[in-house]
Amino acid sequence: MFQGNWTDFFFLGFSHYPKLEATIFVLCLLMYLITLLGNVILIFITILDFHLHTPMYFFLSNLSFLDIWYTSSALTPMLANFVSSKNTISFSGCATQMYFSLALGSTECVLLSLMAYDRYVAICHPLRYPIIMNRRVCVQIAVGSWVTGCLTALVETMSVLPLSLCGNSKINHFTCEILAVLKLVCVDTSMAQLIMLVISVLLLPMPMLLICISYAFILVNILRISSVDGRSKAFSTCTAHLTVVVLFYGTALSMYLKPSAIDSQEIDKFMALIYAGLTPMLNPIIYSLRNKEVKVAVKKLLLKNPFNAVLISILK
Numbered sequence: 001m002f003q004g005n006w007t008d009f010f011f012l013g014f015s016h017y018p019k020l021e022a023t024i025f026v027l028c029l030l031m032y033l034i035t036l037l038g039n040v041i042l043i044f045i046t047i048l049d050f051h052l053h054t055p056m057y058f059f060l061s062n063l064s065f066l067d068i069w070y071t072s073s074a075l076t077p078m079l080a081n082f083v084s085s086k087n088t089i090s091f092s093g094c095a096t097q098m099y100f101s102l103a104l105g106s107t108e109c110v111l112l113s114l115m116a117y118d119r120y121v122a123i124c125h126p127l128r129y130p131i132i133m134n135r136r137v138c139v140q141i142a143v144g145s146w147v148t149g150c151l152t153a154l155v156e157t158m159s160v161l162p163l164s165l166c167g168n169s170k171i172n173h174f175t176c177e178i179l180a181v182l183k184l185v186c187v188d189t190s191m192a193q194l195i196m197l198v199i200s201v202l203l204l205p206m207p208m209l210l211i212c213i214s215y216a217f218i219l220v221n222i223l224r225i226s227s228v229d230g231r232s233k234a235f236s237t238c239t240a241h242l243t244v245v246v247l248f249y250g251t252a253l254s255m256y257l258k259p260s261a262i263d264s265q266e267i268d269k270f271m272a273l274i275y276a277g278l279t280p281m282l283n284p285i286i287y288s289l290r291n292k293e294v295k296v297a298v299k300k301l302l303l304k305n306p307f308n309a310v311l312i313s314i315l316k
Contacts, residue, residue, distance in 0.1 A: 108149075112248060166185070
């Protein structure tokens, strides 16, 4: 366990920007509420509409479920601390928050790469798609993503917990982010940093390489399609996923694989808001706006309520 004469951590959060704190709180609250609403709707749509009972939407509903918990683990403690003005967390609470943040983020890295493989099979091997991506395989892929994320997070968390702290309990972040907590350690952290580097390489560049290879094959096959409508449909199923990948991996790479000489804790906090708050909020919006099947499913649900005519017209 951490060694020290204190039991609680104190979050500095965005106290360096007192004039922006209220604005950041409102924006984070809006992001959280929109994330909950958008992802819950997307999950219900994929469950209720049998047309969406396909591997692509199975993975999408998993992503939505993941995003709900990912955002909740990061933003709800910050919002609660802002309202209560305590900005403190216990050791056990900090360790738990660190683990779940790492586990959920790692799971999303793996899941996004496997969603790219699903698109590769769907476009490059359409006739064999139902056989290759059968229900059993989809469940195994989803479970494998969660197991990988949980195990790697456990290794990272356990590599940090035994380290001694210098007595400073002030975390320059709004959550128990592992890099921010390591700043409080006064012993050699090379082993913990090496473990983090290895896992980061396995969960960031490696999945990105798989995504790039998958989309290289996808692009070649799309260009072979003679029909303009066929090309458009193929592109539409991929652009939403690519947009989400760029948003998530871009911010994660800037956080965990930047040179150690660069100390940018203030920038890291705002980057953390992007991948923990903004990206999960945009995911259902991106997939619904870029996907005709999702929009049709939403319209069917809204048609059951005559007061939703305005929303239906927006979706057209």
